[in-house]
Structures are given as C-alpha cells and as structure tokens.
Amino acid sequence: MNYAVIGTGYWGSNHVRVATELAEDGRIDDVILCDVDEDRLDDLASSYGVRGVTDYERLPELGVEAATISTPSPTHHRIATDLLTAGVDVLVEKPLALDSDDAWDIVDVANEHDRTLAVGHIFRHHPALVDLKRRIDRGELGRIKYLSTARFSFRAPRETTGALYSLAVHDVDVSNYLLGERPERVYCSLDDVVREGIDETATVVMEYDGATSVINESWQVPVFGKRRDLVVVGSEKAAYVDYLEDNVIELYDSRVVERNGSMSVRDEGKQVHEAPNREPLRAEIEEFIAASRGETTLRSPGRVGARAVELLEDAKRSAETRNTVAVARSDRSGPSVETDEPRRLESDGSGPDDPQ
Template identity: 80%
Template sequence: MKYGVIGTGYWGSNHARVASELAAEGAIDDVVLCDVDERRLAELCESYGVEGVTDYERLPEIGVDAATISTPSPTHHEIATTLLERGVDVIVEKPLALDGDDAWSIVETAREHDRTLAVGHIFRHHPALVDLRDRIDRGELGRLKYLTTSRFSFRAPRETTGALYSLGVHDVDVSNYLLGRDPERIYCSLDDAVREGIDETATLVMEYDGATSVINESWQVPVFGKRRDLVVVGTEKAAYVDYLDDNVVELYDSRVTERGGELRVRDEGKQVHTAPNDEPLRAEIEDFVAASRGDGTLRAPGRVGARAVELLEHATRSAEEHTVVSVGERGARTDAMTPRNR
C-alpha cells in the first residue's frame, strides 16, 4: 500500500510521522507527503526520507492507494470527493465538512465508488475511553444518566472555525459513542466576544432518551491551564476520565438507594484502572489501513463524521434562535450505505 498524507501542518505532521513509522515496520509500503508549503514539505520529506508533491491531484497518478486529509476544514469536501472518485480511500480529519450537505456528499461519493471513508474522531481510539466504553457495554455502570465534559484552555480563538466545530465536534461524537444513540434535543449557547463571528466558548446540553450530556468548551478559561475531562454517571457506578492521562479510568462505586421508603447514599470508594497505553493516532491510522485492505471494521466510519456535523448544525441553529432544537432523523443517505462505509 502506498500511503499519502495531505497537509503537513501541526496535526498533519503527526500523521506523517505515524505513516513513516508504519512504513519502516513494513505495515505499508511507501509514504508520499503533500502540501502547498514547499519549504515545510521539503523539510518533512528529508526528515522521513519520503517522496513529496505539492498537488494532491497527483496522488492517484503516482499510485497512492489511501490517504490522510489533514488540511483546513473548508477544503475537505473538494479534496475528499476528488480522491474518492479517483479510487483512493481516505481518512478525513474532523470535522468531515463544515455543513451537513457537504459531509453526506462525501459519504455518498465513497459509497458510489466503493471506497473506504474514515473520519478522524480520534477519541474513539483514546485508550481510557475505549476501556470505559467496554465497561459500559458490560453493564458495569448500569444505565447511563448523565455525562459532562470540559475542554478549557486560554488562547486566541482560531481565524477559521470556532470552539463548537474545533472542540465540540469531539464531545458530541463521544456522547453518541458512549450512549450508543443520537440525542433527541439540543440546546446551545455560543460566545464570540474576542473575535467576532468566531465562537471562543460553546455550551451544549444534549437530551437523550433517559440521559443528558452537558458539554463545555472554551479557549477563554485561564484557571486550569489545559483541562480536558469527562464524567459519566450511571445507576450503579460513575466514571472519570482525564483525557490528558491517556490510559486511566477512575470508577466510583457510589449511588443512591432506597430502603424502607428512605433514600440513602451508598459510597464504597474509588477504583483506578489502567488500560493498555496505545497511541490514539496510531490506532486510528492502523484501523483505517486495515479497513482499506478489507481486513477490519472502522471505529469511526464516514457516517459518524457526517452525523456529528449535522448535530453541530442543529447546535448552531439553537444558538442563533435561542431555543431548544429537536434533532430528528439521521441524514436520508444513511440507509443506502454499504457495510464498507457505514
């Protein structure tokens, strides 16, 4: 397999590193990097000893079979559909696109051309979150009731996409991933006091059947340094994950019980579990490479990315209209997808 990496900025350079490691181990054959910044491209190509091109449309011509797209979000639709139409499997960094129509269009193109489409929802490969999902599936937490997520830092807002699409996209998908279903209603509030039109703070409440997920994202909180964490509360136990501590899951054996008509708090302490500490990005790319070869099932297929974008659109509408928005059914194209791309 000849593997391409399109976009070699901060995150794309990490994709280039992992792809080069896989090539050195024989998991893939060759790596080709692509970027319009010739200087940066030349430096990375020299560093990893690989080929480089400045035009992504050349990749099919030189035999690239699969590729990462790690370019600015507004370019995802054009690059992804072009490569899929020309027979290249792709994994697209989140968000898959900036609107639902474009996102489902990419998914439909993959289906029409029988190509593998994955999305870079990397937290589906986070060791602690994978371990937590397994525990939820085994019933250790009981029925999930409440989730809350915080992603806080202090920095200037980006020029292109706000906190909702840059950060919230992760946690919207994580909520669906852990609960195994879509929300029924969304309420969202956005703040853009620093850079007009670019939200630096996003607050979402997503209501599921029997559960609520509260998501807090901000680039304007200097209190915690960098904070990324998740609390999941079930009827039997609660869990805590610090995303910055990749492989640790804390379980709290705490719940409220009723006896003789009286409510009592039962607290039997905390257990700390350590999951295998695999690098999430490497696990994500290995998952994609295996699916591209027909050897595995994607943890984050195209439809997952498209649905996340749809939910962000609902959240944006909620913020604009200052109202709770009913989510409704998934995109109409979902039912037509083949197993390869679902």
C-alpha cells in the same frame, strides 16, 4: 500500499510521523506528502526521507491507494471527493465537512465508488474511553443518567473555525459513541467576544432518552492550564476520565439507595484502573489501513462523521434562535447505531497524543 498525507501542519505532521513509522515497520510501502506550503513540505519530506508534492491531484498517478486529509476544514469536501472518485481511500480529519450536505456528499461519493471513508474522531481510540465504553455496554455503571465534558485552555481563537466545530465535535461524537444513540434535543450557547464570528466558548446540552450530556468548551479559561476530562454517571457507578492521562479510568462505587421509604447515599470508594495503552492516532490509522484492505470495519466510518456535523448544525441553530431544537433524524447511508466496533488490532504499547 502507497500512503499520502495531505496537509502537514501541526496535526498533519503527527499523521506524517505515524505513517513513516508504519512504513518502517513494513505495514505500508511508501509515504508521499502533499502541502501547498513548499517550504514546510520540503523540510518535512527531507526530515523523514520521503517524497513531497504540492498538488494532491497528482497522488493517484503516483500510485497512492490511501490518504489522510488533514487540511483546513473548508477544503475537505473537494479534496475528499476528488480522491475518492479517483479510487483513493481517505481518512478525513474531523469535522468531515463544515455543513451536512457536503459531509453526506463525501459519504455518497465513497459509496458510489466503493471506497473506504474514515473520519478522524480520534477519541473513539482513546484507551481509557474504549475501556469505559466496554464497561458501559456490559452494564457495569447501570443506566447512564448524565455525562459532563470540559475542554478548557487559554489561547487566541482560530481564524477559521470556532470552539463548536474544533472542540465540541469531539464530545458530541463521544456522547453518541458511549450511549450508542443520537440525542433527541440539543441546546447550545456560543460566545465570540474575542474574534467576531469565531466562537471561543461553546456550551452544549444534549438530551437523550433518559440521559443528558453537558459539554463545556472554551479557549478563554486560564484557570486550569489545559483541561480535558469526562464524567459519566450511572445508576450503579460513576466514571472519570482525564484524557491527558491516556489510559487511566477512575470508577466511583457511589449511588443513592432507597430503604423503608427513605433515601441515603452509599459510597464504597474509588477504584483506579489502567487500560492497555496505545497511541490513539496510530490505532486510528492502522484501523483505516486494515479497513482499506478489507480486513476490519471502521470504528468511525463516514456516516458517523456526517451525523456529527448534523448535530453541530443543530447546535448552531439552537444558538442562533436561543431555543432548544429537535435533532434531525437522518436515515442516510446505513443504520443509526453509533457503536460500530471493529475487530481489535494488536497494541503497540505506545502512548497517545492530545489532538486539541
């Protein structure tokens, strides 16, 4: 298999590293890079000893069978649909597109041409989150009541997409993944004080059947350094994941109990577990390659990415109207279950990068 990486910026360069490692391991045959920035392309291609081209439309004629698209979000739709039509399987970085019509069009084109379409919701491959998902599914935490996520840092807002589409897209999908469903209602508040039209802070509240997910994202919080964490509260236990700790999950055996008409707190302490460690990006790309070869299913297929974009649109609509909005229920492209679990691939024992 010849594999291409289109877009070699900050995150794209990580895709390049993993792809060349897989080529060295014999998992793929050749790696070809593509970028409109010729200087960056030449430097990276020379560093890794691979070919580089500036026009992605040349990739099919060069024998490329699968590709990562890690270009700016506004370009995803055109590049993805062109390559899928040309017979190339694609892994598109999140968000799949900037509006749901474009996102679903990518899904439809993949289906029409019988191609594999994966979306880079990388936290579905985070070791601690994967372990937490298994614990939730087997009932270890009881009934899930509440989720809380924070992604804080201090930096200048991006020029193209704000915190909602750059950061909250992760946690909208994580909530769906852990709960195995989509929310019924969403409320969102956005702030764009620093760069007009680009939200640097996003607060999203998603209401599920019996559970609430609160998502806090901001590039304007200098207090914590870089903070990326998740709390999940169930009727039997609570869990805490620091995404920067890679594979560590903390379980709190704490709950409220009722006896003889009175309520009290039962706290039996905290346990710390280490999940098998694995670099999420490598796991994501390996799974995509295996799915392209028909060897497994995808943890994050195209419809998952499209539904995440739909939820971002609902959140944006809520922010514009300053009201809670009902979530649109799309029946397009397959079942609504958000928990497709692929056959597990062998772990390589390496640690993850933090994509945001």
